[in-house]
Amino acid sequence: MRSVFYAVFFLLCATLTQAGVVAKVDVSEQKMRVYSNGKHLYTWSVSTARKGKWTPRGTWSAKHLSRHHKSSLYNNAPMPYSIFYSGNFAIHGTNNISRLGSPASAGCVRLHPEHAAVLFNMTRNVGLKNMKVVIRD
Template identity: 75%
Template structure:
């Protein structure tokens, strides 16, 4: 019986340790309730910035994703070619991106994306390029 338990424990450790040790090098953690993003780079808080997530009647998805694709000079195909500089797409049409509506940061204002000050979006975009999309995680929670 002890050998069976030891074998189960050994197998569990072989599976769990690689997963646990493969933490993302870059995490953009968005708190919808406080309208803030905390950027964690190599395990340390690097930045905390105001954001705008979905306004009333719209929805910002909750969950965890890796970055899927980047677009430096993106324009919205859904909202009248609205500028979305430094876009980091993480879930379908949802992205983290810069905005020209800086005065609205810190409160819900978007159609669902996570808006940032363009300078902050540029910094996050460059960090994402540096670490690689697969090493960048977007986490959105209340």
């Protein structure tokens, strides 16, 4: 049974890295690796959920983009270059760049604004259905 699990896991990973743009977030490392058509392009520091909050794990397609988004839940906090993937959860830029590389968010995946702009434009170029978000421990 274990060998079947690993075979499916590796097939899924191979498929995802071939699907346009893939942003793989490793919560334990606080890193995002970005792939385009299976080729690794970038590794960036991120901030995921701080203590008492949760960043959901799983795989999603991008749902919608918002260039100048402001949080309706957190005092209109700026969320530039937002890529929403699950409900109110998004990958977005932050002005709190000193915290990148450590848990600091309310659940979203925060990036340096320059990196968020790159990922946002890549997503816009390939289309929402061709951008995958993978978040794991």
